[in-house]
Amino acid sequence: MEFFRIKKDIPFMSYGRLTTTISLATFLLAVFFLFTRGLHLGVDFTGGTMMEVSYPQAANLESIRKSVDEIGLKDATVQNFGTSQDVLIRLPIKPGVSIAQLSDQVLSALAKADPSVKLHRVESVGAQVGQELYDKGALAMLFVCAGIMAYLALRFEWRFAVAAVIANMHDVVIILGFFAFFQWEFNLTVLAAVLAVLGYSVNESVVVFDRVRENFRKMRKASVPDVINNAITRTMSRTIITHFSTELMVLSMLFFGGEVLHNFALALTIGILFGIYSSVLVASPIAMYLGVSRENLIGGGASEKKTEAEALP
Numbered sequence: 001m002e003f004f005r006i007k008k009d010i011p012f013m014s015y016g017r018l019t020t021t022i023s024l025a026t027f028l029l030a031v032f033f034l035f036t037r038g039l040h041l042g043v044d045f046t047g048g049t050m051m052e053v054s055y056p057q058a059a060n061l062e063s064i065r066k067s068v069d070e071i072g073l074k075d076a077t078v079q080n081f082g083t084s085q086d087v088l089i090r091l092p093i094k095p096g097v098s099i100a101q102l103s104d105q106v107l108s109a110l111a112k113a114d115p116s117v118k119l120h121r122v123e124s125v126g127a128q129v130g131q132e133l134y135d136k137g138a139l140a141m142l143f144v145c146a147g148i149m150a151y152l153a154l155r156f157e158w159r160f161a162v163a164a165v166i167a168n169m170h171d172v173v174i175i176l177g178f179f180a181f182f183q184w185e186f187n188l189t190v191l192a193a194v195l196a197v198l199g200y201s202v203n204e205s206v207v208v209f210d211r212v213r214e215n216f217r218k219m220r221k222a223s224v225p226d227v228i229n230n231a232i233t234r235t236m237s238r239t240i241i242t243h244f245s246t247e248l249m250v251l252s253m254l255f256f257g258g259e260v261l262h263n264f265a266l267a268l269t270i271g272i273l274f275g276i277y278s279s280v281l282v283a284s285p286i287a288m289y290l291g292v293s294r295e296n297l298i299g300g301g302a303s304e305k306k307t308e309a310e311a312l313p
Contacts, residue, residue, distance in 0.1 A: 027173055
């Protein structure tokens with residue numbers, strides 16, 4: 001489905017050096033913030049205590065945060081959980097204080113401000129478990145990248161596989177760079193969003209690469225930049241419709257989903273925006289620089305090359 005049709009191909013590849021230079025600078029800036037500021041890891045990774053409390057009326061989150069701050073837990077996270085009456089409190093590890101003592105201190109502080117508070121659940125995440133989750137999350141990201149490379153190498157050609165993974169890692173590092181620069185909390189939900197962005201971004205790359213391979217069969221006398229320009233231009237309508245619809249949904253979670261979904265939706269918002277950019281203006285120029293051509297792309301095997309040769313006049 002196309003809402004509009006562009007008659008003349010847009011020369012995206014003529015700006016390839018500029019866009020890849022901008023991407024490299026952004027990537028290096030994100031890496032700089034990751035090394036200098038680091039990620040503000042949540043309780044899921046650092047270890048700590050999670051308390052679930054409820055009130056008979058809508059909870060006053062600011063009052064709860066103030067009560068928790070007064071007992072020396074300024075790094076605690078307070079957010080609604082499920083309904084406006086239910087509250088999830090994430091507490092960092094406090095040296096010399098047991099889980100039971102910490103939860104009693106918090107509950108006493110909350111009861112002092114509002115006696116109607118009720119404690120439903122207390123869970124603890126040890127530092128060792130948090131480190132294990134952190135390591136497994138990084139391992140999961142590596143497996144996703146390896147799977148993407150294998151899939152694209154088999155479906156298309158290794159040059160496109162390398163280009164797509166570089167573009168996808170560009171998106172991931174920039175997301176992490178944003179979280180490092182602004183010191184937003186990085187937890188398991190954000191990690192899930194990062195993994196979702198990897199899969200989402202590669203989908204756009206596959207659409208463009210598939211049209212490139214089709215164009216190599218149709219545009220036999222065209223140069224590689226012209227073939228890629230045509231492929232990107234012809235998929236622009238689909239790109240705009242798909243990403244606009246997805247972004248609307250993610251923005252609705254960002255603005256109306258509450259604290260629980262805020263960082264998850266924030267990571268997705270950044271990832272989708274940079275995913276569109278990288279799939280078109282990073283992956284394609286890199287594939288062109290790596291030397292993708294009609295001979296090494298069409299079919300990816302002898303049988304399809306033979307079919308193409310038989311179709312020649």
